[in-house]
Amino acid sequence: AQSVTQLDSQVPVFEEAPVELRCNYSSSVSVYLFWYVQYPNQGLQLLLKYLSGSTLVKGINGFEAEFNKSQTSFHLRKPSVHISDTAEYFCAVTLPLGGFKTIFGAGTRLFVKA
Amino acid sequence: AAGVIQSPRHLIKEKRETATLKCYPIPRHDTVYWYQQGPGQDPQFLISFYEKMQSDKGSIPDRFSAQQFSDYHSELNMSSLELGDSALYFCASSRIRDRTNNEQFFGPGTRLTVL
Structure with a gap:
């Protein structure tokens, strides 16, 4: 079975500072990895995804993530955050084939302070 | 590109009522998934x-x-609604028939409020 652990439930950071949101996963087989952002009272928006290929993945809004197979991690980073980045961020995995469900982490609340 | 469509976007019901949520997958997608997201979850x-x-x-x-119906849309029927059913309900779709990748695409969600 697969599982996702987001190591921080809340991350406060000052505007224009760099940020890293940590995600570790557990799986005995290869997985697809995703980061979603959810603004208050809104749906899930895909930030970026790792399906295969280059381990450094660039997404929208200046975010990027690096897939590290040996450490089973997929940490999300942004070099300089804005107030508008304040939101809930979910790391998620699914299996590449077979119609398996998406498993989400518990979420990390990013709070950007002025 | 076409996305997953969910209707209604918002729904308010009273306890013990029934609700039906609809999901229309991306064209040519054959698999539909339903997710429930409670407040803060x-x-x-x-x-x-x-x-x-x-x-x-x-x-x-x-x-x-x-x-799931013959046109691949799906409906989630909820009866005897309880206050705890208040949540955001997401639908996602993917295409697995021809063994393409299982990337799932999420709809905008239906927010159900039970009073």
């Missing part, structure tokens, strides 16, 4: 369908049922 998998057959089942209450 991560999305939890409820149920999925492939080619109109239930393919996986998660933490879906017995009061809920779902099906």
